[in-house]
Structure formats: structure tokens, C-alpha cells
Amino acid sequence: MSEIDYDSNKTFAAAVERSKKIEEDIAVNPTKYRVLTGDRPTGRLHIGHYFGSLQNRVRLSKMGVPTMILIADYQVLTDHDAFQEISQNTKQLVIDYLSAGIEPSENVIIYPHSYVPECNQLMLPFLTLVSNAELSRNPTVKEEIQSAGLKNVNAGMYTYPIHQACDILFCKGNVVPVGKDQLPHLELTRTIARRFNEKFCKDRDPVFPMPQALLSKTPSILGLDGSQKMSKSRGNAIFLSATEDETAALIKKAKTDADRNITYDPVNRPEVANILMLISLCTKEAPEAIAQRIGDGGGGMLKKMLTEALNEELRPLRQKRAELEKNPDYIRQVLLDGSERARAIAVKTLSEVREAMNMVI
Structure with missing residues (x-):
């Protein structure tokens, strides 16, 4: 086996070019693709998820692209001990998805991968293809x-990217929306697909497609501390489930700097630039123009503008979220229906895998 190329610069440059071509083709041939995307149920989603991935999932699904939305519950066990909350977090993820505008349909399937055992059966053959x-x-x-x-790293952490390969390939996903930091995982999935096809499909059609990255156009969103990426675990996030008053209180604590004259300078003023970018994502106005309007209004005016823009942007989502919270039976049914449909896809793929490996009895 040739070694996997983890040269990030080389891989990223190639991924950017492929992503541009995919974006152009999706607009013309949406049903040619199947998107695999999702989240781990470690807590409720925040505005970083909303601008970074949820809006894009809504866009793709409304274009008619078949979309598999995975809730990666097994993967929580790789680096989290709080398994007691996985079930509740799973349901909260579904509420966040639906509130953001994702609609379960013939084209959109939402499911937890612990309910698709056929997908997990791909782990064993895939493990034999990687060193x-x-x-x-x-x-x-x-x-x-x-x-x-982590000081004691369990084996699940090392096989985490192989589990991701199972999630992508069981449904023959050929497009995966990712950021630059996830490209090594996707490169491993591509390697597994290629090695499986080369080893087991010499005299037949390949079983697996070569999944491509669809790179996010939204820049990385910093947390309220202004120094790290927004994250649930770092306590620097604004959750979609937060009230308008809670949102205002959180933004009031956001870090800026001492210069009252507001300018958009991501390199030298990252905290201020991050807030300007968030306002821009809500209003669609350029961050430079927003900064010019604020002028010497200082951090107080900057935070006030973000509070108003963000609460306005999220108001419909929060109203829908409140309605869905009252209907737990519907949320559970969405998951059960999605699991059933995902299993049907997995059973078919596993059958092809067995046939390719000469394991049919």
C-alpha cells in the first residue's frame, strides 16, 4: 500500500480546485451528488454552526441535492465521558436542524449512526486497508x-477517521462539506475507497465513489473570547437556543480592544473584525462598510449592532424551535424514519461489499 499523502498545502490546493468545479456543477446537476454531513451530539448548536454549516445544508437540500445528515452518536465515546446526555443531545440537534430550515423529505435523511449497524460492519474490512x-x-x-x-487515548480515537469513512461510503456519499482542518479525514476516506476498489473490484464495477470536499466559504468564526474558534467546550459560544436577552448579555461580554475607532482589520484587530463579520453575515452588508458607519462609536455601538442584527436573524428560528420543543414525539419519529431509510441504503451497500469480497453464502 502506498502511504497516504498528508501534505496539507498540496491537498488543500487540489481540494480548492475540485470544490469550485463541484459548486458549479451542483447548480446544473444537483441529483448527480449525494452529500454526507452531520455533527456529534455533544450539545446544542451555536451560531458558528449556523453560519458555517447549517445554512449551507439548507441551501444544498433546497437545490435538490440528496443529503444525508448524520448524528454521530458513537463518535462521542472517543473523547467524551458524558454519555448520559447523548440521547437528549441527539434530539436537540434535530430541533436545531429543523428550526434552521432543514426539512426531512425524499432527498433529506436525518439519522443517528448507532441505529445503522450495517454501516458499522464496514469497519472491519476498512481497517484491513489502512496501516x-x-x-x-x-x-x-x-x-x-x-x-x-486526553492522556489515555482509547483505540476508538485512532479509528475515528475510519468510522467517518464508513459514514461517508455506506451511502456512497460523493460530496462532503468540510473545512480545511477536516481534509486529512476525507483524504483517508478517499484512500480507503480507492484501495477497496483496487483490491476487491478488479473484475467488476467499483463499489465506492471517490468523495470530494465541498469547502466552506464562511470564514472561521471566533468565540466571544476573541482568541479561539467558537466552541461548545470552550464556553465562548452563543447557542441557537439562547433567548434574545441571553444573547445580548453574552455579546456585552465579548472581547474587543481599546481603540474606539472601529475598522475591519482581521490581522491586527481579530476580535473587532470577528464581530463585524458576524454582523455582515446577518445583514449581508460588507464588514468594511459596517465599520465605516460605526466610526468612533466604539465597542459599545459595535456590540449593540451585533445584538440587534443577530436577534433579528435568529428570531424566526427561535420561534420555530420553541414550537418543536413541545413536540418530542415528532422529533423521535424523524429519527426513526431517517434510521429506517438509512438502513435500507446500508443493507444494499453491505450486500455489494460482501459480493465483492466473495463472502456471499
Whole structure:
């Protein structure tokens, strides 16, 4: 087996070019693609998820792109001990999805992967296609171990990217919306698909497609501390489920700087630039223009403008969220229906895998 190329610059440059071509083609041929995307149920979603991924999922699904939305409940066990909340967090994710405008349909399936055992059966053959050294060198795994502060690393963490490969390939997903930091995981999935096809499909059509990255156009959103990416675990996030008053209180504590003259300078004034960008994402006005209007109004005016813009943007979502909270039976049914449909896809793929590996009895 040739080694996986984890050269981030080389991989990123190629991924950018492929992503541009996919975006252009999706607009013309939406049903040619199947998107696999999702989240781990570690808590409710925040505005970083909303601007960074949820809006894009809504856009793609409304274009008619078949979309699989995975709730990666098993993967929570790799670096979290609080498994007691997985079920509740799963349901809260569904509420966030539906509130943001994602609608379960023939084209959109929402499901937890613990309810799709056929998908997880792909783990064993996939494990035989990757070396221990390749898993240990995966830069995303290294970063996740470091950020989680793990001292005793379980084997599940190292096989995490293989589990992701199962999630993508069981449904023959050929497009995966990701950021630059997730490209090594996707590169491993592409390697597994290629090695499986080369080894087991010499005399037949390939079983798996080569999934491509659809890179996010939304820049990384910093948390309220202004120094790190917005994250549930870092306590620097504004959750979609927050009230308008809670949102105002959180933004009031956001870090800016001492210069009253507001300018958009991401390099030298990242905290101020982040708030300007969030306002821009809500109002669609350029951050430079927003900064010019605020002028020497200082951090107080900047935060006031973000509070008003964000609460206005999220008001319909929060109203829908309040309605869905009152209907837990519907949320559960969405998950059960999605699981049933995902299993039907997984059963078909697993059957093809068995046939390719000469395991049919």
C-alpha cells in the first residue's frame, strides 16, 4: 500500500480546485451528488454552526441535492465521558436542524449512526486497508487528542477517521462539506475507497465513489473570547437556543480592544473584525462598510449592532424551535424514519461489499 499523502498545502490546493468545479456543477446537476454531513451530539448548536454549516445544508437540500445528515452518536465515546446526555443531545440537534430550515423529505435523511449497524460492519474490512502508522500520522487525530486533553487515548480515537469513512461510503456519499482542518479525514476516506476498489473490484464495477470536499466559504468564526474558534467546550459560544436577552448579555461580554475607532482589520484587530463579520453575515452588508458607519462609536455601538442584527436573524428560528420543543414525539419519529431509510441504503451497500469480497453464502 502506498502511504497516504498528508501534505496539507498540496491537498488543500487540489481540494480548492475540485470544490469550485463541484459548486458549479451542483447548480446544473444537483441529483448527480449525494452529500454526507452531520455533527456529534455533544450539545446544542451555536451560531458558528449556523453560519458555517447549517445554512449551507439548507441551501444544498433546497437545490435538490440528496443529503444525508448524520448524528454521530458513537463518535462521542472517543473523547467524551458524558454519555448520559447523548440521547437528549441527539434530539436537540434535530430541533436545531429543523428550526434552521432543514426539512426531512425524499432527498433529506436525518439519522443517528448507532441505529445503522450495517454501516458499522464496514469497519472491519476498512481497517484491513489502512496501516497503524497512517492512523497515527493523521494530523486531525493528533489535534483532536491535544484539544481534548486526553492522556489515555482509547483505540476508538485512532479509528475515528475510519468510522467517518464508513459514514461517508455506506451511502456512497460523493460530496462532503468540510473545512480545511477536516481534509486529512476525507483524504483517508478517499484512500480507503480507492484501495477497496483496487483490491476487491478488479473484475467488476467499483463499489465506492471517490468523495470530494465541498469547502466552506464562511470564514472561521471566533468565540466571544476573541482568541479561539467558537466552541461548545470552550464556553465562548452563543447557542441557537439562547433567548434574545441571553444573547445580548453574552455579546456585552465579548472581547474587543481599546481603540474606539472601529475598522475591519482581521490581522491586527481579530476580535473587532470577528464581530463585524458576524454582523455582515446577518445583514449581508460588507464588514468594511459596517465599520465605516460605526466610526468612533466604539465597542459599545459595535456590540449593540451585533445584538440587534443577530436577534433579528435568529428570531424566526427561535420561534420555530420553541414550537418543536413541545413536540418530542415528532422529533423521535424523524429519527426513526431517517434510521429506517438509512438502513435500507446500508443493507444494499453491505450486500455489494460482501459480493465483492466473495463472502456471499
